[in-house]
Amino acid sequence: MTAFAFLGGLGASLLLGFPIFFALLIAALVMMLLMGNVNAVILAQKFVDGADSFPLMAIPFFLLAGELMNAGGLSKRIVNLAMALFGHLNGGLGFVVIGTGVLLASLSGSAIADAATLTVMLLPLMRQGGYDIERGAGLMAATGIIAPIIPPSIGFIVLGVTANLSISGLFLSGIVPGFLMALSLVVVWLSLSRRRPTAVQPRSSRGQIMRSLRASVWALFMPVIVVFGLKLGVFTPTEAGIVAAAYFFLVSIFVYREITPEQVYMSFLRAAKMTSVIMVLVAASMVSAWLMTIANIPGQMVTLVQPLIEHPRLLMLAICVAVLVIGTVLDFTPAILILIPVLLPVVNAAGIDPIYFGVLFLMTAAIGMITPPVGAVLNVVCGIARIPVERAVVGVLPFLLAEIAVLLLLILFPALVIVPGTWFSH
Amino acid sequence: MRSLGQIGLKIINVGLVAGMVVMSALVLTNVILRYGFHSGLPFSVEISRLIFVWIVLVGAVAVMAEGQHLAVTMLTAALPEPARRPLALLTHGVMLYCCYLIAKGSYSLVLINWNNRSPISGVSVGFLYGAGLFFALGCALVLLVGIFNVLTGREPVPVQQGMEEAGQ
Numbered sequence: 001m002t003a004f005a006f007l008g009g010l011g012a013s014l015l016l017g018f019p020i021f022f023a024l025l026i027a028a029l030v031m032m033l034l035m036g037n038v039n040a041v042i043l044a045q046k047f048v049d050g051a052d053s054f055p056l057m058a059i060p061f062f063l064l065a066g067e068l069m070n071a072g073g074l075s076k077r078i079v080n081l082a083m084a085l086f087g088h089l090n091g092g093l094g095f096v097v098i099g100t101g102v103l104l105a106s107l108s109g110s111a112i113a114d115a116a117t118l119t120v121m122l123l124p125l126m127r128q129g130g131y132d133i134e135r136g137a138g139l140m141a142a143t144g145i146i147a148p149i150i151p152p153s154i155g156f157i158v159l160g161v162t163a164n165l166s167i168s169g170l171f172l173s174g175i176v177p178g179f180l181m182a183l184s185l186v187v188v189w190l191s192l193s194r195r196r197p198t199a200v201q202p203r204s205s206r207g208q209i210m211r212s213l214r215a216s217v218w219a220l221f222m223p224v225i226v227v228f229g230l231k232l233g234v235f236t237p238t239e240a241g242i243v244a245a246a247y248f249f250l251v252s253i254f255v256y257r258e259i260t261p262e263q264v265y266m267s268f269l270r271a272a273k274m275t276s277v278i279m280v281l282v283a284a285s286m287v288s289a290w291l292m293t294i295a296n297i298p299g300q301m302v303t304l305v306q307p308l309i310e311h312p313r314l315l316m317l318a319i320c321v322a323v324l325v326i327g328t329v330l331d332f333t334p335a336i337l338i339l340i341p342v343l344l345p346v347v348n349a350a351g352i353d354p355i356y357f358g359v360l361f362l363m364t365a366a367i368g369m370i371t372p373p374v375g376a377v378l379n380v381v382c383g384i385a386r387i388p389v390e391r392a393v394v395g396v397l398p399f400l401l402a403e404i405a406v407l408l409l410l411i412l413f414p415a416l417v418i419v420p421g422t423w424f425s426h
Numbered sequence: 427m428r429s430l431g432q433i434g435l436k437i438i439n440v441g442l443v444a445g446m447v448v449m450s451a452l453v454l455t456n457v458i459l460r461y462g463f464h465s466g467l468p469f470s471v472e473i474s475r476l477i478f479v480w481i482v483l484v485g486a487v488a489v490m491a492e493g494q495h496l497a498v499t500m501l502t503a504a505l506p507e508p509a510r511r512p513l514a515l516l517t518h519g520v521m522l523y524c525c526y527l528i529a530k531g532s533y534s535l536v537l538i539n540w541n542n543r544s545p546i547s548g549v550s551v552g553f554l555y556g557a558g559l560f561f562a563l564g565c566a567l568v569l570l571v572g573i574f575n576v577l578t579g580r581e582p583v584p585v586q587q588g589m590e591e592a593g594q
Contacts, residue, residue, distance in 0.1 A: 016513065016517055017499060017501065019497045020495070022520075022524060039531075040527040041531040042531070043528060044527070044528045044529075044534075044555065044558050048483070048532065048535070048554060052476075052478070052479050052554065054471060057449070057475070057478050060478070234461070238453065242450055242453045242454045245450065246454050268442075268447065269446075272446050275481065276482050276483075276485030276488070279486075280483070280489075280495070283483075330498065331496055334496065
């Protein structure tokens with residue numbers, strides 16, 4: 001009963017256009033009303049305490065690192081490197097997009113920022129080269145959503161704290177699934193460009209390749225430091241975040257020397273505001289999460305899906321379908337905050353590995369961001385590329401299907417996530 | 427009145443950047459001291475967390491004023507302007523009530539915790555809940571200005587946008 005009051009209150013206030021964090025607070029108030037005790041002190045306390053967390057401090061640091069990376073000119077050099085390596089192939093720019101996307105993903109954790117960077121830098125080149133722009137835009141959106149799967153990832157930080165799972169464990173388990181997504185895009189792009197030859201860039205000489213490698217080598221160090229720091233337990237994710245930000249700060253100022261004081265100020269400010277947008281959601285969801293526990297909603301959920309608990313694969317499939325549908329409407333931070341507390345007890349009851357579940361959850365929510373009608377990443381790409389969303393929907397379809405195929409593969413063979421996760425974490 | 431609001435937002439922006447710089451410096455110094463010199467700043471974690479909470483809640487007011495918090499706009503964006511007006515009044519009113527509750531609760535928490543000190547740094551725990559009070563009062567102010575604008579019909583009712591790069 002309380003579960004329905006919560007979901008009803010939440011759904012109604014979301015539809016009325018409340019900011020999502022207010023919708024979460026309102027849903028919590030509805031539950032309080034139902035339990036007959038509207039307590040302002042508990043509301044305020046859970047809300048403020050929800051933001052008071054050292055692990056979540058990784059969010060501003062990784063966002064800052066991403067901002068500095070873009071402002072300092074690192075992204076540009078990564079594009080140049082991918083261009084020198086793949087530009088001369090038939091359909092080469094597509095491989096440049098995927099290669100750049102994977103590298104950016106290992107440096108930042110934001111799908112929208114990465115998709116925007118790719119589109120700004122590479123779509124004009126695709127236009128000049130006579131590529132099919134719908135396909136190109138679709139590929140950029142589909143590549144952008146690899147960012148939250150390959151560490152670092154804002155989504156995994158929020159998920160780790162919400163579900164009380166190891167953030168390092170989630171980060172390291174995301175590496176292989178992220179590369180599988182990229183691989184599926186390569187396969188699709190390869191078969192698409194066979195059918196339609198495109199203009200190619202001149203082949204780069206070995207000297208050119210070496211030069212662009214030297215220019216971007218500073219960026220390539222970073223994922224190595226983060227992954228080994230986390231794997232060996234040298235850093236907590238929060239410390240990895242500040243080390244990444246400090247590193248990009250130093251490289252921008254002393255090596256590339258392109259960043260202006262104004263850009264540094266803006267990077268800090270934008271990181272602070274984006275942190276607020278995410279964290280105020282986390283804080284508000286802590287109020288409702290606490291009330292849900294009091295009302296034993298997780299217990300009710302387990303009873304509700306009892307028949308599926310015997311069949312973990314079927315259960316995962318059902319969860320992924322639901323998350324995909326919800327993910328088309330809701331950004332993934334709120335999706336994690338609303339759904340994880342409800343789903344986790346069910347998953348635990350079914351004996352599904354929680355880290356595996358976390359990776360698949362985030363992957364599904366990310367795919368939701370390129371799924372019509374509301375896919376947020378798709379909208380950003382279209383906005384920058386100045387093409388109508390309907391056309392990009394057609395363009396993204398083969399890549400969307402490829403990524404869904406990867407998801408199905410991971411549902412059928414959980415070992416693909418769990419086994420590599422143990423290589424990295426021991 | 428508008429320029430007053432802009433000055434306020436500018437001060438908030440500078441405060442956010444200053445907070446980010448100090449928080450980053452504290453955590454970074456601690457990492458360097460720990461791995462480089464086997465020592466550390468014992469108060470670093472407590473103070474940086476306090477600053478973090480203030481950044482989040484002060485920043486949330488600024489983002490609120492800019493109308494950039496994440497929202498689902500499927501329905502509201504489809505509504506015609508005249509229908510958006512009463513809806514905006516309703517939602518603003520409900521949000522104002524939420525702010526009232528958070529302000530009331532935070533104020534009590536500030537009073538309760540005023541003499542309650544953090545174990546290492548000795549800073550009053552009241553400061554933590556002060557951030558909640560600032561958030562609630564700041565948001566209430568933004569909402570009141572919003573209600574005023576809707577009633578006087580001076581500006582078209584904006585649709586909540588959602589910050590594009592919200593770390594997704």
